[in-house]
Amino acid sequence: MNKGIFITFEGIEGSGKTTQGKILVEKLKREGFNVLYTYEPGDTQAGKHIRGILLNSEIRINPLCELLLYFADRVQHIEEKIKPSIESGFIVICDRFTDSTFVYQGYARGISIDLIKRLNKVILDKFIPDLTILLDCPAEVGLxxxxxxxxKDRFEIENLDFHEKVRRGYLELVQVNKKRFFVLDATQSIDKISEEIYKKVKSIISHGI
Ligand SMILES: Nc1ncnc2c1ncn2[C@@H]1O[C@H](COP(=O)(O)OP(=O)(O)OP(=O)(O)O)[C@@H](O)[C@H]1O
Ligand SMILES: [Mg+2]
Structure with a gap:
């Protein structure tokens, strides 16, 4: 059996990740592909508890605690859902993944990028998506x-400047991962964006990465 494909959606809040992820899933399913839609944080039984802490702005957690909780959620998620699905030939579509950790906890909250890189290597063995779709738009538009x-969760209550940092963080990641990222102008219409995404994904399915 062929190995599946791992695709992630990234972008600031309100950029359209969930909207586009779900449209892509529907289109692929209609064509008969086996598809798993999943998201971070929280798409496992343990993850739901972790998500409860992460997104509740009334629970005080320090930045390192936050970082480690995201990694804890991801370890469980990869082992329980993502890896087994890819190994059985599924196209796995994940709403946010490690790039979110780099930009939110690293670029925006100020945790050392080098520490995140090291944790990523040691804890996740650098488990990397085949394709990352970045929906790029000004923070103002998404918010x-x-x-x-x-x-209104822990991140929605941050100010515009925080979300601009997140946006710039993503664009920096693109510069060092040009082959993996597919960047789209997320201010376009939902239909236009979904068509471009579908074309890209179909070309990867037919010709490889
Ligand atoms: N291209 C678009 N043009 C206009 N509105 C859009 C577009 N894409 C999404 N929306 C709308 O913007 C809102 C946020 O979209 P969505 O929930 O998909 O964003 P998200 O990136 O998943 O956000 P979050 O990070 O908060 O989960 C929704 O009401 C959605 O219908
Ligand atoms: Mg969403």
């Missing part, structure tokens, strides 16, 4: 979209 739906 306005989320305000409309009244979302």
């Amino acid at each position: 306005k979209r989320n305000q409309k739906i009244n979302k």
